[in-house]
Amino acid sequence: MPRSSTKSNGFVERISVSMNPDLLLELDDMVSSRGYESRSQAISDMVNQQLVEHKRELGDEVMAGTITLFYDRGTRGLQRRLSDLQYDNIAEVISSLHVHLTEDKMMEVILVQGPAPKLQGIIDAMTSLKGVITARLQLMAAVIPPLHSSPSPSAKKR
Numbered sequence: 001m002p003r004s005s006t007k008s009n010g011f012v013e014r015i016s017v018s019m020n021p022d023l024l025l026e027l028d029d030m031v032s033s034r035g036y037e038s039r040s041q042a043i044s045d046m047v048n049q050q051l052v053e054h055k056r057e058l059g060d061e062v063m064a065g066t067i068t069l070f071y072d073r074g075t076r077g078l079q080r081r082l083s084d085l086q087y088d089n090i091a092e093v094i095s096s097l098h099v100h101l102t103e104d105k106m107m108e109v110i111l112v113q114g115p116a117p118k119l120q121g122i123i124d125a126m127t128s129l130k131g132v133i134t135a136r137l138q139l140m141a142a143v144i145p146p147l148h149s150s151p152s153p154s155a156k157k158r
Contacts, residue, residue: 075131
């Protein structure tokens, strides 16, 4: 296959895609409304999203992402149970932010990293709690650099 160079990525592969004219019209509308520079950029973005989802479904690849929760803060013990779940999964939970939306509704965004099945298990446990209205896990095929490096063996002896 022929290769052509780009300024930012080095090399790209050119492919040909055939599609129904109505679908192409919808693609062009989306390219325009979302501000993509080209069809290629839009299609690459969609392929990347599908590959992340595919990796998530397949296995144990370490991924980074967010859990977004919307819940009723008036539900007895819910905030404690959510906090306990985060603590129980401290290796995967990087950070969290909660916002009071109304007197009784909260939104919490939790930054997570770990194997996709483990992260799915965390959100499943949160979703099943009484008072959680909606929950969403959004993952990327990326890894957050470690927050702390492990001490070298010689440093531990001191």
